[in-house]
Amino acid sequence: MSIKYAILGLLSWKPLTGYEIKKLMEDSIILYWSGNNNQIYKSLVQLHEEDLVTTEVQHQQNAPSRKIYTITASGLSALKQWTLSAPEAPEYKKAFFVQLAWSHQQSNEETDQLLSEYEQELSLRLAYQQEKHARRNGYPDRDQREKLLWNTMAQNVIASIENELRWIDLVRRELAAVGWGK
Amino acid sequence: MSIKYAILGLLSWKPLTGYEIKKLMEDSIILYWSGNNNQIYKSLVQLHEEDLVTTEVQHQQNAPSRKIYTITASGLSALKQWTLSAPEAPEYKKAFFVQLAWSHQQSNEETDQLLSEYEQELSLRLAYQQEKHARRNGYPDRDQREKLLWNTMAQNVIASIENELRWIDLVRRELAAVGWGK
DNA sequence: CAAACCATGTAAGCTGTTACATGATTTC
DNA sequence: GAAATCATGTAACAGCTTACATGGTTTG
Numbered sequence: 259m260s261i262k263y264a265i266l267g268l269l270s271w272k273p274l275t276g277y278e279i280k281k282l283m284e285d286s287i288i289l290y291w292s293g294n295n296n297q298i299y300k301s302l303v304q305l306h307e308e309d310l311v312t313t314e315v316q317h318q319q320n321a322p323s324r325k326i327y328t329i330t331a332s333g334l335s336a337l338k339q340w341t342l343s344a345p346e347a348p349e350y351k352k353a354f355f356v357q358l359a360w361s362h363q364q365s366n367e368e369t370d371q372l373l374s375e376y377e378q379e380l381s382l383r384l385a386y387q388q389e390k391h392a393r394r395n396g397y398p399d400r401d402q403r404e405k406l407l408w409n410t411m412a413q414n415v416i417a418s419i420e421n422e423l424r425w426i427d428l429v430r431r432e433l434a435a436v437g438w439g440k
Numbered sequence: 441m442s443i444k445y446a447i448l449g450l451l452s453w454k455p456l457t458g459y460e461i462k463k464l465m466e467d468s469i470i471l472y473w474s475g476n477n478n479q480i481y482k483s484l485v486q487l488h489e490e491d492l493v494t495t496e497v498q499h500q501q502n503a504p505s506r507k508i509y510t511i512t513a514s515g516l517s518a519l520k521q522w523t524l525s526a527p528e529a530p531e532y533k534k535a536f537f538v539q540l541a542w543s544h545q546q547s548n549e550e551t552d553q554l555l556s557e558y559e560q561e562l563s564l565r566l567a568y569q570q571e572k573h574a575r576r577n578g579y580p581d582r583d584q585r586e587k588l589l590w591n592t593m594a595q596n597v598i599a600s601i602e603n604e605l606r607w608i609d610l611v612r613r614e615l616a617a618v619g620w621g622k
Numbered sequence: 623c624a625a626a627c628c629a630t631g632t633a634a635g636c637t638g639t640t641a642c643a644t645g646a647t648t649t650c
Numbered sequence: 651g652a653a654a655t656c657a658t659g660t661a662a663c664a665g666c667t668t669a670c671a672t673g674g675t676t677t678g
Contacts, residue, residue: 260637267542277657288537294639299659320647322657338545345558347565349533350600355470355593357527360449362586363520369585376527383529402621403551404544406614411537414607418532421603425596432588439584442665459629476667481631502675504629627676632669639664648655 262301264289266337269311269329271398276302276325282396287387287412302327310336366438377426384419391416444483446471448519451493451511453580458484458507464578469569469594484509492518548620559608566601573598 268279268289276299283293291297302325305311310333316324329337354376361369391412399405433439450461450471458481465475473479484507487493492515498506511519536558543551573594581587615621 263542264538267538270542270544275657276659280657288534288541290531290533292639295659296640296661297638318656322646324657334545337542341539341542341546342550342554343539345536345539345554345561347561347601348536348604349472350530350597351472351533352470352530352593352597354527354530355596356446356449357523357525358589358593359470360445360452360519360523361589362452362580362582363516364523366585368524372524372527379527379529398544400544402618403548403615406618406621407540407543407611410607410611410614411534411540414537414604415532415534417603417607418600419529421599422530422596425592425599429589429592432592433585436584436588439588457629458631462629474667477631478633478668479666500628504674506629623678625676625678628674630672632671634669635667637664637666640662642661643659644657646656648653650651650653 260301261291261297262305263337263340264291265298265301266305266310266329266333266340268396269327270334270337271400273326273328275327285390285393285395287390287415288408305333308336309333366440369438373426373430377423380419380423380426384416384423387412387416387419442483443473443479444487445519445522446473447480447483448487448492448511448515448522450578451509452516452519453582455508455510457509467572467575467577469572469597470590487515490518491515548622551620555608555612559605562601562605562608566598566605569594569598569601 264283265279268274268282274282276295279302280293280295280298283289283291283298302311302313305327306313309330311327311329314326314328316326318324357372358369361372364372397405397408399408446465447461450456450464456464458477461484462475462477462480465471465473465480484493484495487509488495491512493509493511496508496510498508500506539554540551543554546554579587579590581590
């Protein structure tokens, strides 16, 4: 799927500038893109060409001009159609698993060290996502259903990381049970 | 990270042709790439240029020629170094969540239908991964530690899908508790 | 006789990241 | 005086997918 619908969704919530969209994406647990300029500003130009958004320049004194994007009726309809399209299973890219998969040349100590580093990285990520969730910046809250969905989805992502941390403990216990098997 | 180390890892297990690497990747739960020709054959050429692998053409009667790739000492050392590099947190791309995030225009029935479709898709994916795991095609098993790691990693991926299925039930219960809030 | 398998590769295109470029204002 | 924020955009490159191209052999 494309970042364009994530942007269109934000604009269906309220009119925004590219800069604001970037900030909201960076703060969002669910809109998982990095929020880089290139993709956002290009997508906005494309959405405009497709007449899914309109744009209005706001000149400011003491500050740079802002291009405020607003969704059109046709944009709202395109968004709704897309939200009803066939759901896809999530993609899990666990790059660390590839490292562990080929750890055959490593000593037990090296593998143990790697597991600890992975644990640290995950703890950091967990804290980061929890902090984002606590701030709840850019969570639309137009009705109870929307609020509930955004909250449970954020909790789902947080739980995914917690599960990963629990898995590390499991691996450690299993490795210990066989004397690390090497 | 790059698919090149996944390929190098497979070759550290045993010499293989591009075609065999493709099949092994398709059958692997852990090596998560789609196993498309373009990436694999290009990576093999690059690995060869970097002297991390050697290649030998095997001519066959009644069958096309095979290029068998073998890892070099320098390849083994590059692989080991890479496996010891700093682990990264997994990437979760839950595209469906973006759809749910912007479901504000949907009726309760439409959202309920979407959740069911997501559940079906996940069940399918779960069965597919379980079947792959049961076959255990392309699982190296050179010592007890390696065997244990590959098994727990596969179980981790399967558990991720099961957690997602459990989450759907949670959302349904929570939505029901507030009368779907819309 | 059609489909699947073995086996190699190429072309085009979309997605995504990092870094560069500019420049004023505000905060520490 | 340096760093962060506001605000727009571009360039280069890495990663990945789908589809195309070829052609013999085996299986149903």
